[in-house]
Amino acid sequence: MNAMLDVEGLEQRFHLNPGLLDRLSFEGGRPRLKDLVVHAVNGVSFSIAKGEVLALVGESGCGKSTVAKTIARIYDPSSGRIRIEGEDITDYDHAKLLPVRAKMQMIFQDPFASLNPRQKVRDIVAEPLLQQVGDGARAEVADKTEALLARVGLNAEHGGRYPHQFSGGQRQRIGIARALSVNPGLIIADEPVSALDVSIQAQILNLMMDLRDEFGLAYLFISHDLSVVHHIADRIGVMYLGFMVETAPRDQLFARPRHPYTRALLSAAPSIRPSRMTEEIELTGEVPSALSLPTGCCFRTRCPFAWDRCAVERPVLQDIGDGQSAACHLIDEPERDNQ
């Protein structure tokens, strides 16, 4: 059986287009035009089974949202392969992508920017489905829209209103109904609760979990919040500077994180239940620029364990058993882990 989503060696580069003078540099006295390239995603591979929830976590600029939007083909990938149920969609054009859109939908972060302020709620929800079935089936689409609104906790009367008449949590429900309209097997959720108040956040997370059980949905769940991720994910991938540095089943990642960055992330997360982490890795400094990646390991500039090997050789993700993999030289030389 094919995986719902299979991503292999995904890379995403953005060419910045500043003025000529900004790009001008002198090498050995000769003027050269340098190309400014943001290395947003650098060879990320993972797959999601049907009905599975994979969370990508990391700090801002780690490329997790870019991965999501590249898979949803909002951006075209620079290289790598994307397969949906075994079908390679990497090079599909608009027309060929349309049937794929029925298998894969997206929920966005900002409940205020993700709904067109000039569209009525029922038109927003119906939009993906109308592209699939055509304008001829408006009557069936209207029935389905009403049912969807009811399923996410809104009513038919809400369908005639505009987005600004709703609170953040209700707007996110509308966004979820829109994604569900085509009965997708995969929903890409880009920070779906990070803009919401904590009590509303719980409502939306519960709704997403219920829908998963009801429709057998797989989620690619993007978040920076470890407590949210722990609640919703089956497996977790940790990203840093466009690289996947560790993947593991949820409980294993929280119980036994292997990559120093994962460990730092876990110990930095504030908690109202302070018993959780005893190990404390405090990071110094800041994330390097994605315009010029460090040589060797992407994390070595902030890693408390880094040694000379890390500057020369880039570690690759290696299997360390029980479904856990990490990209770190410490796995080969565990004696250097002196914490």
Next chain:
Amino acid sequence: MMQAFLASQFFFNWRRNLSAIIGSVIIAIFIVIVAFGPLMVAQDPYDLTQLNLLDSYKPPAWLPGGDPRYLLGTDGQGRDVLASIIYGTRVSAMIGIAAMLCSCLIGTSLGLLAGFYGGRLDAIIMRIADLQLSFPSMLIALFLMSAVGTGVDKVLIALTAVGWVVYARTVRGSTLGEIEKEYVQAARVAGLTNAKIIRRHVLPNVLTPLIVIATVQVGTFILIEASLSFLGVGVPITQPSLGLLIKNGFDVLFSGLWWTSVFPGLMIMAMVFGINLFGDFLRDELNPRLK
């Protein structure tokens, strides 16, 4: 509908803004003049059979020698100045509005294309716009008019050529902002074609700032048209606008026959003043950053 408007914040603020009220009243008066003007005066100034040369150069009615039939006096052909002004106002206002609509249509379309597709298309459109902005609009209009000749349609072409740039630039800027928004990305994920995305998601969200520009531009166009006509390259003598009336009266202005050009001048001033007052109010109301 009416009730909703009366209860809206827009109406609430309008009632508390004296210059907005004055502007609206002036505009309302001009709308009545444009719509029903010919019914309000006895004479059709361009029907030669109704003119009487014996009545030429009568001063306004309240001055010695004035004739109560001609409230604002008459010109050299015995035309009622008030009637000429009312007919001229129609021509001026129609040209201003029509040229605004043409500019808006062309400018908005080009701005949408430039902003949405970017790249070479964007570069070409915006460089033309930049080039155009580096010349005074009056100069461009004058140049075009002397090249294509006079006439109401030619004036429209000249004004549109001058006026589209401001829409294109504004729309391009807002479009660049809109296409970054998540609802446009959501439309892509929904599988909409670019044409549908532009029509349904981008266009409705870039229109609001254009309302202000369009309002003020009608005033500007009325002034430019008046200048062109005053310089003799505007509308033909058979369809005189306010600008042409001023020019006709200007020749005899210093012979003490001031009324033939001063009253049309006051009319232009009042019209543009009203439009600008109302435009300023709209600018404050519709600009989300000032809220």
Next chain:
Amino acid sequence: MTMQSESRDPLLSVRDLRTWFHTFSGVVKAVNDVSFDLAQGEIMGLVGESGGGKSVVGFSILGLIDPPGRIEGGQILLDGEDLAKASEDRLRKIRGREIAMIFQDPMTSLNPVHTIGRQMDEMLRLHTDMDEAARRKRCIEMLESVGISQAEDRLRAYPHQFSGGMRQRVVIAIAMLAHPRLIIADEPTTALDVTIQSQILKLMKRQVADHGASMILVTHDLAVVSEVVDKITVLYCGQVVERGDVRDVISAPSHPYTRGLIDSIPNPDHRQPRLSQIPGTVPDIRNLPKGCNFRDRCPRAQALCAQEEPKLSPTRQSLFAACHFPIGTGGDA
């Protein structure tokens, strides 16, 4: 209203503060009868969800409420002086010198066209009578104390040359320059990543302790609060619903709203298939229900809650709650 008995004289004492906004669609009672005390050296968390009025409290103390907002009543006593009645001139002197502020977005408090050094120097010139050399020395010391290396060179840098975390360090350095006695920090780490957030929180806590200052930390994030503050005041619909020492509030709150907030946070130690959630949404603050504002969402609401507005009164330990049926005092667990 019941007063909390304080052993020390409070540095800041807010009494029945009311800040209302007179908008087109009605009067927004953003802050309505809010009272609390803050002792010297204490850190208080002001917690609530969006629309709770927590930021407005901070702005009211600083005298930064603009029309259509107005302080309608109450006192803001800083060492006995009522800031609610102080002149704009006096407030300008107090801001920066007595009370410093740290906002969510450091770019709003830093001027993008001046160097960091110039902005720090200006602060000292305004509020102290140091000479130029002394001021420069103090600026460098201050930058170093917030963990910025090569401080001398960094004085010549512009805000945009710093990353978000570094900018927030600079803002903290500027805030601490004039030895303020009270710091109001409004969501200071919300825009930052977790690893940077924990650095900044530790830094703020240390700076406040080193200077013997007090701090009000305005935030929506209970987790952040629980790691930094001494006591918590929880706001809902512009009113204090619960206050008390941080450990008591977090471990066993007595107001159902506080309970709901805490339970909404996923707990990695006891993962449950469903999160407990507060049903419904915050009521329209222009049109609050009679009685308790929280009753429509409250699992414990009874008939009394619809009739009578609950008053803030002591419940258990250090806790005060505005609830007719506080948790842990009635018949249930």
